[in-house]
Amino acid sequence: MNAIPDSVIAPTRSGPADRQRTVGVRIGDVLVGGGAPVVVQSMTNTDTADIDATVKQVAALANAGSELVRITVDRKEAAAAVPRIRDRLARIGVHAPLIGDFHYIGHTLLREYPDCAEALAKYRINPGNVGFGDKKDRQFAEIVEIAARNDKPVRIGANWGSLDQDLLTQLMDINAVSPSPVPARAVTREAMVRSALLSARRAEELGLPRDRIILSAKVSAVQDLIAIYREIARRSDYALHLGLTEAGMGSKGVVASSAAMGILLQDGIGDTIRVSLTPEPGGDRTVEVRVAQELLQTMGFRTFVPLVAACPGCGRTTSTVFQELASDIQNWIHASMPGWRGVYPGVENLTVAVMGCIVNGPGESKHADIGISLPGTGESPVAPVFIDGRKAATLRGAGIAAEFKAMVATYIDRRYGKGGAPD
Numbered sequence: 001m002n003a004i005p006d007s008v009i010a011p012t013r014s015g016p017a018d019r020q021r022t023v024g025v026r027i028g029d030v031l032v033g034g035g036a037p038v039v040v041q042s043m044t045n046t047d048t049a050d051i052d053a054t055v056k057q058v059a060a061l062a063n064a065g066s067e068l069v070r071i072t073v074d075r076k077e078a079a080a081a082v083p084r085i086r087d088r089l090a091r092i093g094v095h096a097p098l099i100g101d102f103h104y105i106g107h108t109l110l111r112e113y114p115d116c117a118e119a120l121a122k123y124r125i126n127p128g129n130v131g132f133g134d135k136k137d138r139q140f141a142e143i144v145e146i147a148a149r150n151d152k153p154v155r156i157g158a159n160w161g162s163l164d165q166d167l168l169t170q171l172m173d174i175n176a177v178s179p180s181p182v183p184a185r186a187v188t189r190e191a192m193v194r195s196a197l198l199s200a201r202r203a204e205e206l207g208l209p210r211d212r213i214i215l216s217a218k219v220s221a222v223q224d225l226i227a228i229y230r231e232i233a234r235r236s237d238y239a240l241h242l243g244l245t246e247a248g249m250g251s252k253g254v255v256a257s258s259a260a261m262g263i264l265l266q267d268g269i270g271d272t273i274r275v276s277l278t279p280e281p282g283g284d285r286t287v288e289v290r291v292a293q294e295l296l297q298t299m300g301f302r303t304f305v306p307l308v309a310a311c312p313g314c315g316r317t318t319s320t321v322f323q324e325l326a327s328d329i330q331n332w333i334h335a336s337m338p339g340w341r342g343v344y345p346g347v348e349n350l351t352v353a354v355m356g357c358i359v360n361g362p363g364e365s366k367h368a369d370i371g372i373s374l375p376g377t378g379e380s381p382v383a384p385v386f387i388d389g390r391k392a393a394t395l396r397g398a399g400i401a402a403e404f405k406a407m408v409a410t411y412i413d414r415r416y417g418k419g420g421a422p423d
Helices: 015-021 051-064 076-091 106-112 114-119 135-149 165-176 184-205 222-235 250-266 287-298 321-343 361-367 400-416
Strands: 025-027 030-032 039-043 068-072 098-101 122-125 154-159 213-218 239-242 307-310 351-355 370-373 382-387 390-396
Touching (some): 030 039, 039 287, 051 068, 068 076, 076 098, 106 122, 135 184, 154 184, 165 184, 184 222, 213 222, 222 239, 222 250, 239 250, 250 287, 321 400, 351 361, 361 370, 361 382, 370 400, 382 400, 390 400
Parallel strands (some): 039 068, 098 122, 122 154, 307 351, 351 370
Antiparallel strands (some): 025 030, 370 382, 382 390
């Protein structure tokens, strides 16, 4: 076979290295931007004034892997609760930095509740609704000055649904008399970009250092998000938070968020992300954390949990044993990770394969750290297990699933436990 010329081999892109172009922002013990790994964040949907419920949900999100957690601070009762929430979380060993989400009266709450201003690790404001008319500049300045006094970073987050209408109207008027007008959507995109950048520059003029500013421009359409963030990244070096706002429920929200943010992350754009999923009624809020982690891990930017490779099944795999085992192993891994992180350093790099027949089973199992090739339709009722690329055992009978799970646990303890030799 002829060798493949180097000229037809596509170069690989180094996403994390590209992110060094943004200014690093320290939020508690978490570094965002400046070449640091992309940070996962999430937001509670509890009433912040309900301290018990908010503490419980922040803890759940943090334990699921959310490195920053945002809470709503919308009224006096919520602002008064923030220091107590911070203290309660510290007592139970949860130290994820808390971000205060402010709209309309943020300036008042931060001024009247200095303990809240101190307890939060970061403030999030929207330049479109910090105030209206002649109050807008004054109230924006007050929030920024409080942040500077408390040495707190600020995320300035423009949002498509609450865009600065004065700025948008001005740009629409200019476009209307232009000899080469552009579509209204393009003008709105430009308004988003300018709203974020102009607000950031005003914050710097007011005394907030560049390394205390994060920008975001949240929209709900994939192509708008990609276009806007590419333009912000081209024009500035501020740290950037990515998120497709109002992404939706279920698979639609997962696909839309992954499509938009995946493209930007591959371009080296984005320093912290949130997957804004609408949960099912009574649903698990931590799902959005898992999706964000899986996005970063499948793209090769970070590792959070061991990966389970499993075949999709076909006419050669009429048995459901491999499906049940893959599900069992994956659920067990996710449930175990909070405890494993302190006991088995490096375990997040583990790869497990659960395959359903002889076609790809042995090969995929050899590529994993530990893998099993279960018998498919018409195959001998045996399941070879491969460890570190070598056949280690052959399992038979009704207890294959339980035996393999025990082998995975033994492998984890041997490789990542005390005295082990993790990579």
